[in-house]
Amino acid sequence: MRITVVGSINLDFVASAPKLPRAGETVTGATLARHPGGKGANQALAAQRLGAEVSLIGRVGRDGMAEEAMALLLADDVDTAGVLTDAEAPTGVALIAVDPRGENQIVVAPGANHRALPEQLPQRIEGPLILQLELPLETVEAAAGRATDFVCVNLAPAAPVSDQLLRRADLLVVNETEAAFYGDLLHHGGGRVVVTMGARGAVMLQRGVEIARAAPPRVRAVDATGAGDAFVGAICVALLEGMPAGEALRFACAAGALAATRPGAQPSLPTRTEVESIITAT
Numbered sequence: 001m002r003i004t005v006v007g008s009i010n011l012d013f014v015a016s017a018p019k020l021p022r023a024g025e026t027v028t029g030a031t032l033a034r035h036p037g038g039k040g041a042n043q044a045l046a047a048q049r050l051g052a053e054v055s056l057i058g059r060v061g062r063d064g065m066a067e068e069a070m071a072l073l074l075a076d077d078v079d080t081a082g083v084l085t086d087a088e089a090p091t092g093v094a095l096i097a098v099d100p101r102g103e104n105q106i107v108v109a110p111g112a113n114h115r116a117l118p119e120q121l122p123q124r125i126e127g128p129l130i131l132q133l134e135l136p137l138e139t140v141e142a143a144a145g146r147a148t149d150f151v152c153v154n155l156a157p158a159a160p161v162s163d164q165l166l167r168r169a170d171l172l173v174v175n176e177t178e179a180a181f182y183g184d185l186l187h188h189g190g191g192r193v194v195v196t197m198g199a200r201g202a203v204m205l206q207r208g209v210e211i212a213r214a215a216p217p218r219v220r221a222v223d224a225t226g227a228g229d230a231f232v233g234a235i236c237v238a239l240l241e242g243m244p245a246g247e248a249l250r251f252a253c254a255a256g257a258l259a260a261t262r263p264g265a266q267p268s269l270p271t272r273t274e275v276e277s278i279i280t281a282t
Contacts, residue, residue, distance in 0.1 A: 001240055002053045002127050006143040007040015008113040008134035009058045009083065010092040011069040012265055014225065020099045030097070035264035036072045037094050038113070039132040039156065042226050046233025046269045047130070048078050050255065052240075057082035057143075058135075059116040061091040072266045084120060086112040092134075102221035102260055110134065118142035128152070128240055130232065133159050144168045150240060154232045155182060163188070171239065173232050184208070194249070196231055198224075201253050204245050214249035216257035217282040226265030231256035234275065254279050 017030035044056040056078055060066035062085050069091050073080055089112040097105045116135045121143055128150040131140050137159065144151050144165055152171040155161065158181040166172065166182075167189035174182065179195045186193045187208040196202045201215035234255035238248035254275050262268035 001051075001237075002055065003044075003047050003130060003236065003240070004055045004057065004082075004125050004127060005040050005044040005047070005130045006057045006116075006121065006125075006135065006139070007043065007130070007132050008038035008092055008110070009036075009041040009056075009060050009069050010038035010094045010108065010113070011035075011065045012037035012094045012096055012225070014096045014098060014223070014264060016098045016100075016223075016263070018100065020097055020103060020105050027097075033263065034068060035267055036069050037226070037265040038069070038092055039134050039154065039229055041069070041073055042229035042265050042269065043130055043132065043154070043233045044078050045073055045076055045266050046230045046255065046259075047237050048076050049269055050234055050237045050272045050275065052233075052237050053079070055079040055082055057116075057121065059084050059086050059089075059112040059120070061085070061089055061112045062087045063090055065091040065093070082120075084116075086115050089115050096225055098223050098225065098263075102224045104223065104225050106225070108134070121146060124148055128236065130154070130236055132156055132232075133161070137161060141165050150236075152232065152236050154228075155186075156228070158182070167191075171236070173235065175228060192245075194235060194252075196228060196256070202231070202249050204249055212245035212249050214246060214253045216253035217278050219257045219261045221260040223263045223268065224260050225263075226268050227256040227259040229265065230259035230269050233269075250279065251275060254282075 015030040048054040092111040129147040153169040158178040204212040235252035258270040259268040
C-alpha cells in the first residue's frame, strides 16, 4: 500500500519544564531537545513505520535545520522526492513546552511550509492521500481536488475550510477542540469522522451517528507531542488495510498512546510490532 502525504515539515525545539507558563510568566529549569516534526512529516513517518510505503510532498529551507528535520524520514525510507528546498524561506520551526504530565504548548513558525503552493503538486495524486492544515489552504484544497482515491483530512490546526474540502474527505480526524470549532459541518459530507479524546480514546461517526468507539491502553504519558499524528497515520493504515471500524480505532488509539510514552514527535512514533504487542497485552 502506497500513501501520499502532503504536509508540513518542521524542526521542533522542545523545552521540558517543571510546569507550563501562564500568560506573562517565565518558567525556568527546563531542558532543551531538538527533534524532527511537522504534522505532515509526522504522519508520513507514522504510516511508514506501521507498514505503508509513503511519499511526502512538502517544503524545507536551504539551511542547516532542513537536514535535521528530514533525518528520520530518510532513515525510515520515506520517499522524499516530492520535498522541495526553498532558497528564500527557512525550514519551519515549532517551539514546544512540555510539563511532567506530558501536556504541551506549541507555537509554530511555518517558514518554507507556507511557500508550498499548488504548483508544487502533481496534476493527479494516485492512491490514498493524507492532508492536514499546516500548509496554505489553497494547497490543501488543490491536493484533495487532484486525488483519485481515499482522502483523509486531519483538520488541525482548526481553521475555516471550504465545504468542498469537507465533502471530498472520506475521513475527517479532529480532536475535541477542533470538533467544537467545526460543529455539524463535519457531518455534511457523508464520510466518516473520528474525534479523538486523549486518554478517553476515540469515537467514529458517520452522518453524526456513532459507529465505533475505542479506548487506549493505559500508559504513563511523558510527552503528548506527536500522539495525534501517530493516531492519524495509524487509523489510515488500519482502514486502508480493511480493518473493521472498531478494530481500526483500537489500533490507532494504541499507536497514539505509545507515542505519548516517549519524548519528541517523530522519535516517539511506534512500529507495527510495538502497536500489535501492546494490543495483545491488553
